[in-house]
Amino acid sequence: MSHDHDHDHSELSEIELRVRALETLLTDKGYIDPPALDELIETYETRIGPKNGARVVARSWIDPEYRQRLMSDATAAIAEFGFTGRQGEHMVAVENTPDTHNMVVCTLCSCYPWTVLGLPPVWYKSAPYRSRTVRDPRGVLAEFGVTLPKETQIKVWDSTAEVRYLVVPMRPAGTDGWSEDKLAELVVRDSMIGTALALDPAKLETAA
Amino acid sequence: MTSPDLLAALPAIPKDDGGPVFAAPWEARVFAMTIKAHEAGLFSWNEWAETLGAELHKDDDLPLGTAAPGYYDHWLAAFEKLLTAKGVATGSVLSDLKSAWDNAAKSTPHGQPIVLER
Structure with a gap:
């Protein structure tokens, strides 16, 4: 390949x-x-691209075997949905846990898995995000309104021409028995870049 | 912003309740260029809708079982045609620019913005 x-x-x-x-x-x-x-x-930023990332994450939450495949070969697991990246683009899924939070950046330019996440947001391409995420990820997260426990480690993944990352956010509590479709609504774009968490299910209920 | 009336005049444009949707960044780019060129007075929206419609109708003659090109493949071809008909794209200007961009990309290391040196 x-x-x-x-x-x-x-x-x-x-x-x-x-x-x-x-x-x-x-x-x-x-x-x-x-x-x-x-x-x-x-x-039109939010209207570009197939944005199947949310479905990928939701399936990994309910299907342990799919989750296994996603973590071992994300390119193939994402392709199961019928989407493939551009030639030579290799996807890697990184999973958030209570101990580790993942964030994605491209310090060099603005590599972004648009076939999975749609068009990159403006801030992703901005110089401040690209330079500060590596130096001060906790500070950048705070600006996005995300405060993590002090014990949680933050890992920053730098995209390259060959490797694009997909953050798998943690499944929120209180979503037992939810369908894949309903769960996918919780998986906002920023949660797959690592600058947000999956939505609080209570908020989805009130919004609906 | 794009007037909803303009879009309503176009046959079968991919959209949902929130407006047009794009499968790839280049689709949004050629869409936006068309809007801007129209706003600059290069062609009327009717002329555009007719050119695009003619391009889309080419699918009617495809042999059964052939996969039709995407909507924006037709859009791009129609836009090139209309600009040629309007005398904006003359001679080999588009293919020359294409080669120039190809050379620029190939001599640009990954991570650097691709610039056209002229």
Whole structure:
């Protein structure tokens, strides 16, 4: 699988090349302004990508055998849902426990498993998140409104061109007997990046 | 923001209650470019809907059992066609830019932003 993946340079697909060519042409001719384009695309941030990550997590909560497969080979376990990442993209699932909380960052650029999580949020790509998550993960978490017990260790995973991480948050208490669909609603995007926990089931009840 | 009326004029655009949905980042990018080019006065929304519709209808002639291209594959092809018809994309400009981007990507180490040197 990895022999055909080039580690040294970037690769754009045929379709990405066509889209970039159009953007350059329209920008050169003054019909579009890239910052304004980015701004419009950001309004669709939560609407891009299949976002099947929540289903993956929910299944791992109710199906111990699936959980086993996810932890040993996340790429294959995610593909069971019919989704595959881009060529050469290898997924690794990291599981939160009472002792360890996982957070994902890409210090180098903004590698992100969009085939699983949708489009990256703006803050994920920002320089402060990328630099501070490694130095002060607890401080960054506090800014996201997450305070963990002092005993909980925080592990930060740095994405690369080859490896993308999926955080499996802890299943919230009070969800015994819930269906996979209902559980998936608790698994918000940020909980799979590690900047949030799975939703409190009581909050889902009141929101519904 | 995108007027819901504009979207309503388009056949079969993938959407849910909250608006359009995209399967990949490039789809949102070409969607947004189309909106912006329309706002800049490059074409009327009717012209766009007609061009896109013609592209989508090509699926009608596919042999039975052939997988149809995705909605945004058609969208991208229609957008290229309309820009060519409008004289914005002339000659080999699009294929030249494509090669330039390909070369730029291949000479860019992973992690660096890909920039077009011209």
